Amino acid sequence: MSLNSVRQEWWEVLSPPADLSDRCGQLVSHQRSQGDLTTEELKGLVLSIAQAPDLWKPLVVTDPARRRYRLLYEDDRIDIWVLSWMPGQATGFHDHDRSRVALMSVQGTVLEKQMLLPSGAASVEMTPGTVRTGGAGYIHSVQHLEGLPAVSVHAYSPPLKLVGQFVVDEQGILERKIEHGRRELMDNSIRL
Numbered sequence: 119m120s121l122n123s124v125r126q127e128w129w130e131v132l133s134p135p136a137d138l139s140d141r142c143g144q145l146v147s148h149q150r151s152q153g154d155l156t157t158e159e160l161k162g163l164v165l166s167i168a169q170a171p172d173l174w175k176p177l178v179v180t181d182p183a184r185r186r187y188r189l190l191y192e193d194d195r196i197d198i199w200v201l202s203w204m205p206g207q208a209t210g211f212h213d214h215d216r217s218r219v220a221l222m223s224v225q226g227t228v229l230e231k232q233m234l235l236p237s238g239a240a241s242v243e244m245t246p247g248t249v250r251t252g253g254a255g256y257i258h259s260v261q262h263l264e265g266l267p268a269v270s271v272h273a274y275s276p277p278l279k280l281v282g283q284f285v286v287d288e289q290g291i292l293e294r295k296i297e298h299g300r301r302e303l304m305d306n307s308i309r310l
């Protein structure tokens with residue numbers, strides 16, 4: 119099946135071409151940490167990947183119907199994903215549970231928001247080259263802004279097993295719903 123077809127087969131999402139995964143694994147092996155990677159190491163990794171478009175471009179998928187993601191690399195310390203964003207596609211507010219994160223725009227622009235309490239949000243327009251990092255418990259939302267598709271690279275350590283999706287019900291009560299780390303996030307009931 120073509121990588122650019124609209125159908126999303128789960129095995130394909132999780133099956134990066136071996137040469138890409140091997141090369142990415144070499145970048146990971148250069149990090150000094152023996153256990154979980156630091157946010158600075160994650161940042162260095164996404165910067166290195168961004169500088170090698172032949173690593174991430176083959177995993178770009180253009181799909182107006184839903185946000186698409188492809189695994190680039192995983193081991194017991196880290197997983198790295200390539201996300202493709204089309205107009206209207208957004209995650210809603212969420213955290214990454216125990217995982218630290220670094221994300222970088224490599225094509226087009228995505229908008230990252232963080233909640234500002236008691237109301238509002240801080241926004242960062244992530245043009246190509248913009249990197250954001252967060253420790254465990256970091257809360258944000260990401261949405262498409264420009265590019266067909268916009269593309270971002272995300273690295274998580276420890277690997278993203280769980281996410282917390284923040285949802286507001288009809289009474290305005292906030293709830294954190296625990297989701298599998300590989301489930302597509304799309305609840306936008308919090309509008310800031």
Ligand SMILES: [Fe+2]
Pocket residue numbers: 212213214258
């Ligand atoms: Fe996230």
